[in-house]
Amino acid sequence: MSFADLKYRKREKSGKSYVSSVQSVLPESPVPTSTISPQATTRTHAQTSLPAVFSNDNVPASSYNMFSSVPRTESVGIVTPPQETTRMGVPATASDRTTGTPSHEGANTPVTYESGMYKSLPSFLEIKESGQSGRGLWSKGSSVIRPGTTMLSLRPHVFSLSSSYLPSHCSGCAGSPDSGLKRCTKCRQVWYCNPACQNDDWSMHKPECSSLQNWAASAPSDTVSVPSDAVRCLGRILWQIKRKGANSIWAKEIWAMQSNRKIIQLSAVDAHTHLAQAVVRYLGLSSPAELEEYGIASTADLVDLISRFITNTVALTSPSLTPIGVFVSPLVALINHSCAPNVVVVFPRGQNKPEKEPAMKVIALKDIMPGEEVLMSYIDTTLPKDLRQNALRETYSFQCQCRACMESTMDVREVVWCPRSCGGTCSIPTEEKRISCCTICGAALTDPDAIIDAARIGQEAFDKATNLQSIDHHKAKQLTSNIIPVLISAGMTPSTHPLLALQKLHQMLLLSSFSSQLTQETLDETIRTAGKYSAGLTTILTEGHPVRAVALAELGKLLAVDEPYPPTPPPKSGSSFPPTGPARLKAAYETHLRARKELMIGFGRDAEGGEVGQSVRSTIVQLEKELGIWTSGIRNALEDVPRLPPRPFTG
Numbered sequence: 001m002s003f004a005d006l007k008y009r010k011r012e013k014s015g016k017s018y019v020s021s022v023q024s025v026l027p028e029s030p031v032p033t034s035t036i037s038p039q040a041t042t043r044t045h046a047q048t049s050l051p052a053v054f055s056n057d058n059v060p061a062s063s064y065n066m067f068s069s070v071p072r073t074e075s076v077g078i079v080t081p082p083q084e085t086t087r088m089g090v091p092a093t094a095s096d097r098t099t100g101t102p103s104h105e106g107a108n109t110p111v112t113y114e115s116g117m118y119k120s121l122p123s124f125l126e127i128k129e130s131g132q133s134g135r136g137l138w139s140k141g142s143s144v145i146r147p148g149t150t151m152l153s154l155r156p157h158v159f160s161l162s163s164s165y166l167p168s169h170c171s172g173c174a175g176s177p178d179s180g181l182k183r184c185t186k187c188r189q190v191w192y193c194n195p196a197c198q199n200d201d202w203s204m205h206k207p208e209c210s211s212l213q214n215w216a217a218s219a220p221s222d223t224v225s226v227p228s229d230a231v232r233c234l235g236r237i238l239w240q241i242k243r244k245g246a247n248s249i250w251a252k253e254i255w256a257m258q259s260n261r262k263i264i265q266l267s268a269v270d271a272h273t274h275l276a277q278a279v280v281r282y283l284g285l286s287s288p289a290e291l292e293e294y295g296i297a298s299t300a301d302l303v304d305l306i307s308r309f310i311t312n313t314v315a316l317t318s319p320s321l322t323p324i325g326v327f328v329s330p331l332v333a334l335i336n337h338s339c340a341p342n343v344v345v346v347f348p349r350g351q352n353k354p355e356k357e358p359a360m361k362v363i364a365l366k367d368i369m370p371g372e373e374v375l376m377s378y379i380d381t382t383l384p385k386d387l388r389q390n391a392l393r394e395t396y397s398f399q400c401q402c403r404a405c406m407e408s409t410m411d412v413r414e415v416v417w418c419p420r421s422c423g424g425t426c427s428i429p430t431e432e433k434r435i436s437c438c439t440i441c442g443a444a445l446t447d448p449d450a451i452i453d454a455a456r457i458g459q460e461a462f463d464k465a466t467n468l469q470s471i472d473h474h475k476a477k478q479l480t481s482n483i484i485p486v487l488i489s490a491g492m493t494p495s496t497h498p499l500l501a502l503q504k505l506h507q508m509l510l511l512s513s514f515s516s517q518l519t520q521e522t523l524d525e526t527i528r529t530a531g532k533y534s535a536g537l538t539t540i541l542t543e544g545h546p547v548r549a550v551a552l553a554e555l556g557k558l559l560a561v562d563e564p565y566p567p568t569p570p571p572k573s574g575s576s577f578p579p580t581g582p583a584r585l586k587a588a589y590e591t592h593l594r595a596r597k598e599l600m601i602g603f604g605r606d607a608e609g610g611e612v613g614q615s616v617r618s619t620i621v622q623l624e625k626e627l628g629i630w631t632s633g634i635r636n637a638l639e640d641v642p643r644l645p646p647r648p649f650t651g
């Protein structure tokens, strides 16, 4: 019976569909339920042995590529792109949020913070509660935690790769080896590095394997033959609860995460409903009552689980910060948000054995004083305040009151250069506040309308190019190439939104059009774009922030690319960046040194800056050798110049 049939029969029997019962436990839910495509979901028998994953039809894994950076499209959670939404709910108060166990019998003894995963909390951290943000992690003891310190290091409870990364990454360790990934011959959807990774993942993949096969068999097209990472991750959570028992510590830790069910924004109700529908269908259930064996006794429990998932899911990232999936860790889920965070969550790799991966690390970005709260960012902090606040309300149901949101000073994410070019800046004018003056000389902007228009069309072009990038790469590049000069001539600084975001996208589009016939013009344009993007980030993000560090490493790597031969003269516009010849090599070396310093903070000193830090270190060694050859070559050449004998005096 398909899920669509289930809805229909339920309606016949009770006049109430399961879908509408999902909506009925959500707060005021006037949003009509959209239907899902009818697909057969028969309940399958669990397999008892490992399927052979080592077939001959391997798909080669992508090689490590520091330049790859793809925007997330399919997941929910911390990485959900911000949307302009009208606020419909109210800010959460501590009593609106729920934590603890589901409503059914047998799972109602709360987890204690001395058990299970909470034991991995180091002695310098503690769990405390505040009226404004609920539970959180706080520094304790008498020592200051320094930038680059690894504060937590553990494997997530559960993770799922985004569909597009399934063929290039191991579903056991999340690594992406240069070659040799083998795929599961049963479901043909997941890949592993080796039998050890497959064995390690088997308890999760065993039930998943048949569900993936059923899903693919009933998918209307190849593009939807795998459910989203969110659905697959929820499936893994439920199978694990079933396997370990609803009263297990593992299950209780999941239920101990915060649910915002009672305060979900109306704009997010549809997303919750869709996810609930898809998960039930993915599990192959013919009746919601069957959820009982997964520790879910009522529709409210299911919606609670979905809400806990959305509120607490974090992006799984590659060592160079490409979002490649989602993960859930109840310990990391205790960390509250700030738009000026003092920690980051990264997956540095480059240190552990595969069985310890994916190793998630919480790294200090700033000095954290004893008694200070540990705060990460749930959203992209390069966005201006309005977009950040909308995203936080939409997904996490709270009104951010962090220092960055409360500051009344000018925000470097929303400024234009002084019209008199004195070096100062003016806030970007808005329809409501059209007058804006320079911070240094006080000169007022002469044409605020032109700047308001530029900001609006810049945002539209960015949205359009983002959507186009995977469909029509050329058109997307044309859009970014055309709009960037418009924003620059409107006076936007490199740190201003949407110029910063457009430079990043443009850099990505240029990089993916690199070919063996790379021209100096394309290479130089990419370097200039990477330079501007990196400069923008440097203004916004704190030193050692991994996003800033990776951008510097990418710039350094570009500067180190061999210049195409024969060299072409610099553009007539007179831009002296990037330099050519030995000066370029020197700039590459210096940029790598800066990147390494920052990577050591952002990805942790103990991991030596992670995989990217280690790769940068070996490039530094190579560049030192190359620079040494240049220097000694020049010295030799100078020494080899034959000294002319003194001219004879001819009278």
Ligand SMILES: C[S@@+](CC[C@H](N)C(=O)[O-])C[C@H]1O[C@@H](n2cnc3c(N)ncnc32)[C@H](O)[C@@H]1O
Binding pocket: 092, 097, 099, 132, 133, 134, 135, 136, 257, 258, 260, 311, 312, 333, 334, 335, 336, 337, 338, 395, 396, 397, 398, 399, 400, 401, 402
């Ligand atoms: C990942 S949880 C963080 C841990 C949570 N406080 C708890 O008790 O489990 C995210 C939720 O915490 C609350 N929260 C996090 N940061 C906050 C902040 N800066 N201000 C207000 N509430 C916050 C919001 O309710 C948000 O949906």
